[in-house]
Amino acid sequence: xxxxxxxxxxxxxxxxxxxxxxxxxxxxxxxxxxxxxxxxxxxxxxxxxxxxxxxxxxxxxxxxxxxx
Ligand code: SF4
Numbered sequence: 001x002x003x004x005x006x007x008x009x010x011x012x013x014x015x016x017x018x019x020x021x022x023x024x025x026x027x028x029x030x031x032x033x034x035x036x037x038x039x040x041x042x043x044x045x046x047x048x049x050x051x052x053x054x055x056x057x058x059x060x061x062x063x064x065x066x067x068x
Contacts, residue, residue: 005039005041006042007051010048010063010065010066010067011065011066013064015062018028018062024059038049
């Protein structure tokens, strides 16, 4: 299963089965990645560059970017 979130410029793809809940994304960019909220990703809470930077640090590859 893949879940997609977009801000119109980029789309973040999340694959929950791969995520090993290290929490890096939540710690590094909490306005965007907040597991206490539904949906847990808010693509309007930071700039595209900030989101790309944090997605690229996801250790499992559960988060990835698609350019729109
Ligand atoms: S950084 Fe990646 S592996 Fe860690 S919680 Fe976020 S999505 Fe899951």
